[in-house]
Amino acid sequence: MNDQQWFEYHLDQLLESLNKLEALSEFAPEHISETDELFLENFQHLIESMSTHSGDWYTEGQDVINQLVRLYPQHTHLASRDLFWFFGGDCLHFLDDEEIEFYQNIEELRFQAEQQGLHFDYEALKDRFGKTTH
Template sequence: MNTKLPYHRYHLALLTSLYDTLRAQSVLMAQVPEESNLLFLERFEELIAQLEAGDQDALYSGQEVICQVITRYPQVAHLIPRDLLWYFGGDCLHYMPDEEIAQYQLLDEHQAEAEARGEEFDWEQARQLLMQQAVRGS
């Protein structure tokens, strides 16, 4: 059984939602030439297709796409789910504070422990619980 499949589906759904949000943002068209926007959105769409097909090399492309969203469209960077920064890793981690990275590392450890026991791991639920504990602890 592939226990990572729900994890990837969850992040693919976040990525697809981000894509739909960016497409709907008319503010993007005003600050970047239209042709450039269209090419970027095509590349974003290709990334989603590659991930849907299970292409693990697409994770590297994902780093580039997410980082480009932040640099090209800073006015919508806050719309990027933090989970996507962690999922793609690499250069995306530069946009996360150390405390947040530590929380995601803990989540990864919990996931690995659950998988070692042969148990399902609900990433989204575990993340929400951990973030709630962090808020209460501060």
């Protein structure tokens, strides 16, 4: 898994997380509040920024993850834990020590595989360690 594939994997995780959130009844057009609407717009803007490699998507990602935890703690489980690590910064405060150790080990293995020109199968590695990241 090269850097572009790693990036695209996380972009896919964002899309999947947004789809899960938008499917909730509280985000239905007849129930949505102004705060909810702004949050979804920020989430969609992040995806657009990442898709086009424009703007400061890295900082936007941290902001969106922090908004999710702060505004919708009951729905945090709908976002992939991978995203908390990917965006880092304050998002790391929401990962426990075991998760941080897992992601640190994954990063080391990914970089080793890249340096040696080997294929890195993140999904298989997560399965091997029995980790779910959603």
